[in-house]
């Protein structure tokens with residue numbers, strides 16, 4: 001078989017599984033402090049020496065490790081495979097290799113052919129119901145989302161002046177990474193994080209690091225029922241999880257809860273016109289939404305219409321934050 005760019009794409013899931021396996025076996029963490037010879041690494045990771053040698057050779061070809069005179073070392077490209085590294089993909093890779101996620105991607109054909117999320121076709125229930133019944137996977141999901149948000153939180157508070165906010169409500173705020181950045185940048189604001197009980201379970205330590213407990217509240221709840229009142233309402237990575245009808249319910253709850261002078265900020269990738277290279281991140285994320293939740297990424301026009309149908313006017317949109325595809329869409333109640 002000729003190894004063309006198309007071959008590389010076709011075997012993309014093999015690449016994903018190689019990275020997942022390295023992370024699952026603890027290879028990047030073992031190399032974090034410095035290079036190690038393969039024999040030592042096999043002992044540290046409790047692996048078969050020959051099998052690990054083949055994995056290391058594949059990781060070398062992918063450019064995430066390199067051979068030095070002191071043994072195998074992580075490259076710059078490979079460093080985000082470690083947990084705690086800025087922009088870490090550690091939790092995301094563990095998540096991608098989870099059997100339920102693996103099965104969901106294997107059901108993309110069903111989602112394209114008959115609609116609905118591939119996850120539901122594969123597992124028989126929606127992703128968030130599945131997470132509610134699997135605390136380990138829920139923790140992983142929450143950590144992976146928080147790591148992604150950590151990449152944009154600093155850029156967010158630099159791009160949008162949050163200092164005038166009185167009550168900031170982060171809807172579906174996950175592990176609190178975004179709200180923590182806002183509370184640090186807006187010392188007079190009070191923060192409320194709404195998420196499901198399992199989603200919010202790990203938010204307190206993140207928020208405690210940013211601000212004393214009197215400055216924030218964790219509100220376990222369902223954003224399809226109601227959301228807490230505030231003058232700055234954040235929806236990051238929420239609307240893209242849901243279809244237009246479900247987004248309408250969330251947005252109408254936000255419209256009821258927002259102060260007359262308030263602002264609703266939607267942080268999402270936006271699908272640009274055409275399918276040039278700049279569209280890749282948003283378009284790939286759109287397919288991930290089709291697989292995982294049945295949601296979708298949207299164009300500016302689609303967001304404008306969605307917001308207008310729930311009593312919001314789209315008033316501004318930023319450039320993508322940092323190296324990500326996430327933009328801030330500002331909406332005012334009307």
Ligand SMILES: C[S@@+](CC[C@H](N)C(=O)[O-])C[C@H]1O[C@@H](n2cnc3c(N)ncnc32)[C@H](O)[C@@H]1O
Nearest residue numbers: 145149172173174195196199221222223236237
């Ligand atoms: C894609 S994650 C985004 C998390 C966070 N906003 C971020 O960007 O890092 C979606 C979040 O919505 C939460 N969620 C899902 N359904 C919910 C519901 N019905 N009510 C409240 N939270 C929900 C999940 O627990 C999860 O934390």
